[in-house]
Structures are given as C-alpha cells and as structure tokens.
Amino acid sequence: MAFLIDPEIEERVGHLEIPFNQFGVDPYGISRTDLAREFTILRWFYRHYFSIRVSGVERVPAHGRAMLVGNHSGGVALDAAMVHASMFFDMNPPRLGQGMAEKFLNSVPFFSQFTNRLGHFTGLPEHAVRLLEDERLLMVFPEGARGTAKLYPERHSLVQFGTGFMRLAMKTKTPVVPFAFIGGGEAIPTVMNAYALGRLIGAPYVPITPYLLTVPLPVRLEIYYGEPMRFEGTGSEDDEVIAGYVERVKNVIAASIEEGVRQRKSKRGGRSA
Amino acid sequence: MRVLIPGVSSAIARLVAERLASAGHEVTGIDPRPWPNHPPAIEIHAVDIRKRAAEDVFRKRRPEVVVHMATVTHLTERSEERYRINLGGTRAVFDHCRAYGVQHAIFVGRHTYYGAAPDSPLYHAEDEPPMALSSFPELADLVAADLYACTALWRYPELTTSVLRLCYSLGPTGHGTLSTFLRGRRIPLLLGFDPLFQFMHERDMARAICHAVEKRIRGVYNVSGPQPVPLSVIVRETGRVPVPLPEIVFATMLGRFGLPKLPRGALGHIKYPIVIDSSSFRAATGFSHEYDEVRTLRDFREAFPPPES
Numbered sequence: 187m188a189f190l191i192d193p194e195i196e197e198r199v200g201h202l203e204i205p206f207n208q209f210g211v212d213p214y215g216i217s218r219t220d221l222a223r224e225f226t227i228l229r230w231f232y233r234h235y236f237s238i239r240v241s242g243v244e245r246v247p248a249h250g251r252a253m254l255v256g257n258h259s260g261g262v263a264l265d266a267a268m269v270h271a272s273m274f275f276d277m278n279p280p281r282l283g284q285g286m287a288e289k290f291l292n293s294v295p296f297f298s299q300f301t302n303r304l305g306h307f308t309g310l311p312e313h314a315v316r317l318l319e320d321e322r323l324l325m326v327f328p329e330g331a332r333g334t335a336k337l338y339p340e341r342h343s344l345v346q347f348g349t350g351f352m353r354l355a356m357k358t359k360t361p362v363v364p365f366a367f368i369g370g371g372e373a374i375p376t377v378m379n380a381y382a383l384g385r386l387i388g389a390p391y392v393p394i395t396p397y398l399l400t401v402p403l404p405v406r407l408e409i410y411y412g413e414p415m416r417f418e419g420t421g422s423e424d425d426e427v428i429a430g431y432v433e434r435v436k437n438v439i440a441a442s443i444e445e446g447v448r449q450r451k452s453k454r455g456g457r458s459a
Numbered sequence: 460m461r462v463l464i465p466g467v468s469s470a471i472a473r474l475v476a477e478r479l480a481s482a483g484h485e486v487t488g489i490d491p492r493p494w495p496n497h498p499p500a501i502e503i504h505a506v507d508i509r510k511r512a513a514e515d516v517f518r519k520r521r522p523e524v525v526v527h528m529a530t531v532t533h534l535t536e537r538s539e540e541r542y543r544i545n546l547g548g549t550r551a552v553f554d555h556c557r558a559y560g561v562q563h564a565i566f567v568g569r570h571t572y573y574g575a576a577p578d579s580p581l582y583h584a585e586d587e588p589p590m591a592l593s594s595f596p597e598l599a600d601l602v603a604a605d606l607y608a609c610t611a612l613w614r615y616p617e618l619t620t621s622v623l624r625l626c627y628s629l630g631p632t633g634h635g636t637l638s639t640f641l642r643g644r645r646i647p648l649l650l651g652f653d654p655l656f657q658f659m660h661e662r663d664m665a666r667a668i669c670h671a672v673e674k675r676i677r678g679v680y681n682v683s684g685p686q687p688v689p690l691s692v693i694v695r696e697t698g699r700v701p702v703p704l705p706e707i708v709f710a711t712m713l714g715r716f717g718l719p720k721l722p723r724g725a726l727g728h729i730k731y732p733i734v735i736d737s738s739s740f741r742a743a744t745g746f747s748h749e750y751d752e753v754r755t756l757r758d759f760r761e762a763f764p765p766p767e768s
Contacts, residue, residue, distance in 0.1 A: 207751075209752070215688075215689055292577040295705075296651040298730075299653045316580075316581070
C-alpha cells in the first residue's frame with residue numbers, strides 16, 4: 187500500500203468522473219494520488235471518529251453539473267470535509283464535491299498546495315462557472331466566513347446568505363441541491379472568535395473552544411440533502427428577484443435544520459441537541 | 460506570401476521561419492544575433508529592429524505579413540535595456556507596418572501578461588486585465604508592449620493585427636524560461652506550493668504561429684498546448700531532483716549558490732499558476748497540438764538528461 191493510501195479507495199477514486207491524464211492529474215491540477223490519500227484519512231473520521239447520518243443522498247444528481255448549497259456548522263471547514271466525504275463514500279458511482287475556498291487559503295503554504303490538489307479552488311465566480319460548465323459538483327456555503335463564525339448558542343441558526351451562487355446557478359442552468367448540516371457546532375463548540383490571532387496567521391479569525399484548541403469532538407453529525415431546485419433565468423435579474431430565490435433555498439435549509447434538530451432532541455429524550 | 464520576422468534568430472522564430480519557408484512563403488528575418496547555417500531560402504538582415512537599416516528592409520522587401528518576435532523575456536537583461544527593446548522595438552515594428560503597407564502584423568507575446576497571484580483565476584481569458592504588476596514591476600515592459608500592440612487593433616483598422624499570448628515552450632532546443640529553469644540537476648521549489656505550469660512543445664508553438672499567419676486572424680488570442688501539470692510533476696518527469704525551500708530561504712538564495720539573480724516578484728511564478736484558455740485561438744485557426752504533455756516532457760528529458768551530480 188502506498189503511503190497512507192488504501193487500495194480499495196484508490197480504485198474508487200478511479201471511478202470518479204474526472205479526466206485524469208497519464209500523470210494522474212486533471213486539467214485543474216487535481217491529483218488522483220492526493221485524493222486517494224485524503225479519502226483514506228477522511229474515511230476514518232467519516233466512518234469511525236464521528237457518528238454520521240446521511241439522508242437523501244439519492245437526490246444528488248449522479249452525473250452532470252450541480253450545486254450543493256448548505257449551512258455552515260462548526261468553526262472550521264468540518265462541514266465541507268464531511269459533505270465532500272459523503273459524496274465520495276455514499277454515492278455510487280462516487281462524485282467529487284469541490285469546495286470554493288476562502289481567498290486567503292491560496293497564499294498559505296501547504297494549504298495552497300493541498301486545496302488545489304484536492305479540487306477546492308479559490309471562491310471566484312470564474313472558477314465556479316468553469317467547473318459547472320465542465321459538469322462538476324460544487325459545494326457552496328452562501329453564509330461565507332460569517333457562517334463559520336457562529337458561536338455555540340447560534341449553532342442551528344442561519345446568517346445572511348450571499349446571492350452570487352444563485353446568479354451563477356441561473357447563468358449556468360445548474361440545479362441547486364439544498365442541504366442541512368447539523369452537529370458541527372457541537373463538534374467544535376466555539377465560545378469566541380479570536381480575530382487578532384487570525385490576522386496574525388492570515389485567516390479571518392481563529393475559533394476558540396472551552397478547551398482552547400480547535401479540535402473537533404467525536405459527536406454525531408447529520409447531513410440532509412433536499413430535492414434539487416431549478417431556477418429559470420439568466421442570472422442578470424434584479425436583486426429583488428434573486429433575493430427571493432435565495433430566500434426559498436434558505437427556507438428549505440432552515441426547515442431541514444429545524445426538522446433535524448427536532449429529531450435529534452427526540453432521540454436524546456428532549457435534551458438540548 | 461512575403462513574411463518578415465523580426466527576432467528571427469530565437470529558437471522558436473527559427474522554427475517558424477523554416478516552416479513558413481518550406482510551405483513556399485518568401486521569408487526574411489531581422490535580428491542582430493547570428494543564425495549560423497540558416498537555410499539559404501531565408502534572407503537574414505543582421506540589424507536592430509529599432510534602427511534605420513531595419514526600416515530599409517521593410518521598404519525594400521515590402522512584406523505582406525510581419526511576425527514580431529523581437530522581444531526580450533528573460534529577466535537577467537537589465538530592465539532599462541529590456542524596456543527599450545520591448546517597447547521601442549514594438550513601436551518601430553507597428554510604425555513600419557503602417558508606413559509600408561503590411562497587411563497582417565502578429566505580435567508574439569507571453570501568457571505571463573496575466574500575472575501570478577493568489578486570487579487570480581485558473582484559465583485566464585483574453586479579456587482579463589494584467590494583474591500582479593505591483594508585485595512584479597519588472598514585467599511592465601512586456602505588458603506595455605502587449606498593450607501597445609493591442610492598440611493597433613483600433614489605431615490601424617486597415618492592418619490585420621493578431622496579438623498572441625503564448626504559454627511556456629519546452630523542447631529539444633532547450634530555449635525559453637521553463638527550459639532554463641529546468642537546466643540543472645536540482646530544481647529549487649517553494650515549500651508548500653506546487654503551481655500548475657502550462658507549456659507546449661516548441662514545434663507545436665511554431666505550428667500555432669504559422670496557423671495565425673495562414674488564417675490571418677484578427678484580435679487577441681491565448682495560445683497553449685496540452686493541459687497544464689503541477690511543477691513537481693515536471694521536475695520529476697524530467698528526471699530532476701526537487702529541492703523545496705521555505706520562501707524566505709529561497710528569496711535569500713537568489714543570485715547565490717548557482718541560482719539566477721531574479722527579482723523577488725519572480726517567485727510568484729513558482730508559487731501561483733498562470734494558466735490560459737486557448738479555446739478562442741483553436742476555434743479561429745483550427746489548431747490542435749500534436750505533442751501531449753507526456754511526450755513534450757520526454758523530448759526535453761532526452762535532449763537534456765539530468766546533469767551528473
């Protein structure tokens with residue numbers, strides 16, 4: 187076995203609809219070897235460390251362009267990593283969920299290298315359009331950095347959604363698959379955000395937990411994928427029209443979170459979820 | 460056609476000249492640098508494009524097509540001289556084109572026009588502005604020459620102007636920025652960064668320029684070959700040894716230990732990718748590359764095996 191690469195996962199990576207060349211690299215620089223190593227590591231977190239429950243994965247299109255749009259849950263990109271893992275481990279054939287990374291990440295050594303090799307490019311409209319026109323699957327968190335900054339008591343809330351994703355979805359005729367992610371706020375219970383510390387390392391902030399470190403706890407995480415939503419138009423409509431469509435997506439996600447939290451509470455006998 | 464190539468002695472320009480000559484065109488070259496044993500069918504004038512003698516060549520030969528390849532891209536040349544050659548030379552070429560009735564002028568530029576920056580997109584389109592000049596001002600002359608050539612599109616509507624932005628070349632002649640970077644046994648890289656590099660075989664590059672001549676395209680076009688690959692793959696496949704260094708160490712070593720003395724901004728080019736979308740060029744000319752990335756790297760490695768340690 188190559189270093190930290192499970193042969194079974196390596197074979198599964200070969201089933202992704204990604205046009206790797208002879209060097210195992212796609213036209214965007216995504217590396218087959220790095221994906222196999224990443225998923226080998228992620229599998230342990232996905233299958234063993236966290237207790238993950240996924241529902242509605244069959245609603246995600248098996249092929250072609252699509253945009254997974256959901257809420258941020260947890261102070262770091264734990265939600266994105268688990269949705270990414272869910273697309274790989276729970277879909278048959280597997281799909282590669284590609285995230286849109288925060289701009290600062292590309293200038294940080296190693297983060298730059300790894301995000302690019304794994305297909306998570308800087309969140310630029312040009313990247314999103316090109317990837318969608320190449321029939322890729324994008325993961326979008328319209329709350330942006332505001333969403334990951336939610337503190338523990340706000341963990342099931344939604345902050346303001348950006349509208350750029352909707353214009354891109356309409357322009358590229360891409361279905362939007364809303365999803366709700368629950369449990370990230372318990373895995374990383376943020377009590378405060380250290381903005382000054384963040385500036386020191388080039389990040390917007392660093393989430394601080396009661397145990398200080400930003401290390402996720404082994405809790406139950408849940409992902410609910412909703413029915414694909416399609417929005418007709420060119421993407422150049424008035425702000426009010428776009429905001430109305432975004433609100434529809436946000437309402438679906440909010441309803442899924444509410445339902446998920448209710449079920450979570452009932453399983454715990456009414457205790458706080 | 461009567462074709463004039465300023466800068467004909469460069470490696471790619473020679474391939475272009477030979478290809479056009481063998482296709483039956485009447486090829487004349489201008490370059491103060493020698494081209495020993497050039498094909499007899501190609502007439503060479505050893506003059507500087509900025510001098511009167513170069514204008515005489517335009518006057519006497521009356522070219523129908525001019526392929527301007529007399530720009531300096533390597534950064535070891537002094538900035539002032541580079542500026543004079545690149546911008547002054549480009550101005551002279553377009554002035555002469557207009558004065559002597561040239562029908563088609565091709566400016567052969569570089570994809571580095573777009574700049575390398577952490578927030579710039581992969582696959583630049585032709586309508587994007589030049590970025591990252593603030594971090595790499597030494598490239599200003601090449602960007603200015605490119606933009607000056609673009610002005611001919613509206614200043615001289617009677618002249619068909621093509622501005623080509625080519626990615627790096629690689630091949631058996633060993634000329635060009637990327638080939639020079641790969642010349643040694645150990646290749647310094649920036650620790651924690653592995654940008655995509657886009658290159659095309661030098662023969663494909665010459666073919667692409669000839670396609671632009673034949674098809675007489677008008678406008679600005681990116682020109683590239685096969686898909687880009689990470690720099691680490693290029694280093695590995697050419698048999699070189701990667702030496703990843705922290706940026707601060709790398710910057711300190713520039714100009715020492717056998718590393719070229721480069722401006723600090725040049726580090727951006729081994730930190731972030733510059734990748735271009737050449738679909739417009741391919742659609743306009745029907746060009747497709749013959750050498751894929753595997754064969755191009757193999758050809759370079761066979762011509763330049765890794766030096767013994």
